[in-house]
Amino acid sequence: MKKIYFREEYCMACRLCEIACLVAHSKSKKIIKAYKEEFPNLTPRLVIEQNGPLSFAIQCRHCEDAPCIAACVTGAMHRDRKTNAVSHNAEKCVGCWMCIMSCPFGVILRDIKEKKVATKCDLCSDEKILACVNACPNEALICAESIKNKDKKKE
Amino acid sequence: MKTLTFPDFVINRDNEKCIQCEVCVRQCAFDAHTLDKETNKVETDIKKCVGCLRCATMCPTGALCVSEYSQKIRKNCNWNEKQLKELYKQAETGGVLLTGMGTDKDYKIIWDHILLDAAQVTNPSIDPLREPMELRTYLGSKPSKIDFRFDISDLKLKNLQKGILKTKLPPQLKIETPILFSAMSYGAISLNVCRALAQAAEECGIYYNTGEGGLHKDLYKYSKNTIVQVASGRFGVNPDYFEAAAAVEIKIGQGAKPGIGGHLPGEKVTEEISQTRMIPSGTDALSPAPHHDIYSIEDLSQLIYSLKEATEYKKPISVKVAAVHNIAAIASGIVRAGADIVAIDGIRGGTGAAPTRIRDNVGIPIELAIASVDSRLREEGIRNRASIIAAGGFRNSGDVVKAITLGADAVYIGTAALVAMGCHLCQKCYTGKCNWGIATQDPYLVKRLNPDIAARRLINLIKAWSHEIKEIMGGMGINAIESLRGNRLRLRGFDLHDNELKILDIKPAGESL
Structure with missing residues (x-):
């Protein structure tokens, strides 16, 4: 399956991906309206890690052996049969946050919107274009089957 | 020393559009945009702006517009704004003025005063999309003359037509x-x-x-x-x-x-x-x-x-x-x-x-x-x-x-x-x-x-x-x-x-x- 990969050597921590993610998952999908009217209720679905010049944006890795699915008590966290992605059904979620505890990447977040549920990258399920990948000005986020990184091979 | 010089640019922030996302803050290496941690609002210091337009280009809502500083000194063709700024700067630093890139002085650009010819009636023009066009060229020293010979040992017509270069060409x-x-x-x-x-x-x-x-x-x-x-x-x-x-x-x-x-x-x-x-x-x-x-x-x-x-x-x-x-x-x-x-x-x-x-x-x-x-x-x-x-x-x-x-x-x-x-x-x-x-x-x-x-x-x-x-x-x-x-x-x-x-x-x- 296609996944979102990050290339930390090109991530400049501008956080445009975070903004695009927020907007893509907002009600209005309009950047100014989303920020001015819905803001406290918006949670980005990706996490930007930064330490000095090193930075990268990380979202759900859609692990093959996903600990969050195993940890979920209600079956809200499940594997989508069509896309093979790890999906989250907010209807079923009771907000026990075991998935957050078990996620090794720390990319499942608390959604404080209406009822306290978990939220995570849904690979922009409704849209064909991935908001964060599209927003990255430096191609530090790419959507691909697998990543070929010359520098990484060397290491 | 209080600086007497004035800014080069103004940064206009449209507060209707600004979503306080801090992209500009993170993008400006000259610290023209900063975040006030108490009020959590983005502030702008136009004195530090160099006019590289990085912030305006990256701003996701187009809230930023960098334009020329509008407050002008009294118009003087001899002592213009640039001269004054440089004088103030030197008076304050005592140093040689440094800069980058090519000259921005208003010299006549002769390219803009040279016109190219085109073929009309007396010689045909060529459609480069339909006919071959050669842009390939070789850089290096060319000999004053070249000698070549034909290989007569092999009497096939194909080989006879091919000349063999005798002159040793310098590297190209x-x-x-x-x-x-x-x-x-x-x-x-x-x-x-x-x-x-x-x-x-x-x-x-x-x-x-x-x-x-x-x-x-x-x-x-x-x-x-x-x-x-x-x-x-x-x-x-x-x-x-x-x-x-x-x-x-x-x-x-x-x-x-x-x-x-x-x-x-x-x-x-x-x-x-x-x-x-x-x-x-x-x-x-x-x-x-x-x-x-x-x-x-x-x-x-x-x-x-x-x-x-x-x-x-x-x-x-x-x-x-x-x-x-x-x-x-x-x-x-x-x-x-x-x-x-x-x-x-x-x-x-x-x-x-x-x-x-x-x-x-x-x-x-x-x-x-x-x-x-x-x-x-x-x-x-x-x-x-x-x-x-x-x-x-x-x-x-x-x-x-x-x-x-x-x-x-x-x-x-x-x-x-x-x-x-x-x-x-x-x-x-x-x-x-x-x-x-x-x-x-x-x-x-x-x-x-x-x-x-x-x-x-x-x-x-x-x-x-x-x-x-x-x-x-x-x-x-x-x-x-x-x-x-x-x-x-x-x-x-x-x-x-x-x-x-x-x-x-x-x-x-x-x-x-």
Whole structure:
């Protein structure tokens, strides 16, 4: 399956991906309206890690052996049969946050919107274009089957 | 000391649109945008703005608009705003004014006063999309005559038609389009930019120039498309460096600062740069103004021939000089000294750092330099002994065509290539804080330029220019760049003085053959 990969050597921590993610998952999908009217209720679905010049944006890795699915008590966290992605059904979620505890990447977040549920990258399920990948000005986020990184091979 | 100078730019923030996302704060290396942690609001200090437009370009809502500072001093043609600002700055610092990129002074651009010809009725124009167009050319010394023989041992007609060259040709650089990337050193620009230039040169079948900063080990794989430079500092010069190169260039001077050396401050000399330049890390990299072993054409000849010996006469040797008043005689001397290529850099050539006064006042425009050098070498009958590469402010393919028609073999583009990669000509290269990730070694800023994207942009630029050159040539009814070279009959001067026309050796517009 296609996944979102990050290339930390090109991530400049501008956080445009975070903004695009927020907007893509907002009600209005309009950047100014989303920020001015819905803001406290918006949670980005990706996490930007930064330490000095090193930075990268990380979202759900859609692990093959996903600990969050195993940890979920209600079956809200499940594997989508069509896309093979790890999906989250907010209807079923009771907000026990075991998935957050078990996620090794720390990319499942608390959604404080209406009822306290978990939220995570849904690979922009409704849209064909991935908001964060599209927003990255430096191609530090790419959507691909697998990543070929010359520098990484060397290491 | 309270500064008396006033800002260059104003940043207008449309608060209706601003979503306080802090992208501008994170993008400005000059700290023009900051976040007040108490109020959690983004603030702007226009005094720090350099006008690079990074924030306005990156702002996701288009809330930022950078414009010229509108408060004006009393209008005075003699003591204008720029002069005053420079005076205040010097009064406050007591230093030489520094700047980057090529001169921004309002000199007449002769390219804009030269017009190209096109074919009408008496000769047919050519459609470059349907008929072959040759942009390929070879740089290097050409023999005065060539001898060839036919192989008569094999009497098949096919072999008889094939001549066999008896003359041994001097080494040549094959270029697919007459555009090369100018010398920009690793140190002045980041390694990512060097990578992008190298990748693009490889893809386009042209060459990039390492500048005087040596060749980083990661770039050795692009050696087929590399021209290496030997400058007065001799940074990174070693046998592998010559081995890796397609050609070697001796840098005597550059258009932005003729007669002036270089100075890469120690804080930019990172571990990688120190290894590439072969100097201790953290020390200033000083390029002396002259080569201390070159005080005459004879001395230059010695260096040219020692480089030829070092490269076993397999690689062309180029000599790069700034276009100065006596350029025709200097070029003649360089050719006689044995150079295969003469690169001439005009007054509008760029730089990573130069004293403002030098950049803005020293040298001559490249248009006149090409014409006078080409004429002089032809008069002396030695034009074939070297190729001419023109450099210094080539803005578009029209300029390239005009340069070749005036007599250049190819052109070097530096500023145009940087602009293609994102440069907005804020002229702050010397600060090392390039917000576009180009002229910097700061690990936060270097990451901003993804070499793959930059290479793609450069390849597009070279492709676009090549298409345009073909289009222009087709219109002129010329199907090979070689037929365009020095074809000054196809140029006309418009709004030029008699003396300029005389030096350019072109007729005024309206005058027929």
